[in-house]
Amino acid sequence: KYPLSNTSLPAQYARAISAYRFGNMTDAIQKIDALIATQPGNAYLQELKGQALLEAGRAGQAIEPLRRAVSLSGNNTLIRSMLGQALVQSGNPAYTDEAIRELAQTTQRDPDSVEAWRSLAQAYGRKGDIANADLAAANGYMAAGEFRSGQELAARAKLRFPPNSPGWLKADDILAFKPPKIDGQPSGSRQ
The missing domain is CATH 1.25.40.10 (Tetratricopeptide repeat domain)
Structure with missing residues (x-):
């Protein structure tokens, strides 16, 4: 041109x-x-x-x-x-x-930036902060609509945080999330 x-x-x-x-x-x-x-x-x-x-x-x-x-x-x-x-x-x-x-x-x-969450999980992992790495990865999966994987990682993260700490509460929020239903089936059930 x-x-x-x-x-x-x-x-x-x-x-x-x-x-x-x-x-x-x-x-x-x-x-x-x-x-x-x-x-x-x-x-x-x-x-x-x-x-x-x-x-x-x-x-x-x-x-x-x-x-x-x-x-x-x-x-x-x-x-x-x-x-x-x-x-x-x-x-x-x-x-x-x-x-x-x-x-x-x-x-x-x-909060919907899947790549940012995944990179954040990597950074926390390199630092050895596994609780925050799991929580960031969980958020990344949730942002991607992969709710089951996100909740599995949130459950793991929740076990690593002190009860009622900010990270524990964020993980608990993810675990409490109910995926929307599409045609009567829960969405986000893919792995």
Whole structure:
């Protein structure tokens, strides 16, 4: 759609996206970096770079552009979720606490974010906090509509928390949930 002679911002953006979508990461990152150089305060260009790196399996390199994107975007929940996922996927234990903070904020703002809950469960698991890992995983299953699996994990989490603690109460709420019926059958019975 855009000839190479067209150097407008939309044309440059389209070429960067095209390189990214066709798997030419070196070219895509160069083009995205050129766009960032013209608009360093554009959160969504930073997000694009972070997303491209994350999806290319370069989670560690995705962290800094995603941190900038969160800051520039006014704490956009979707970008924050992506940052949390990059922190977890980097495999660097030094990022575990930051990942938990980012993903906990994400799940508070967007409790239906299955990926955020699953990444949060991984982060808690890496820290050895199995009760919170089970609770986060339970919430992820519930958000995905997999109620039976969610309630099984909630029951396990509830046993790990002190009675009447916040985690225990959240697990108890999941256990008390009654799935809606569809055509007379409980929904969410899949595994």
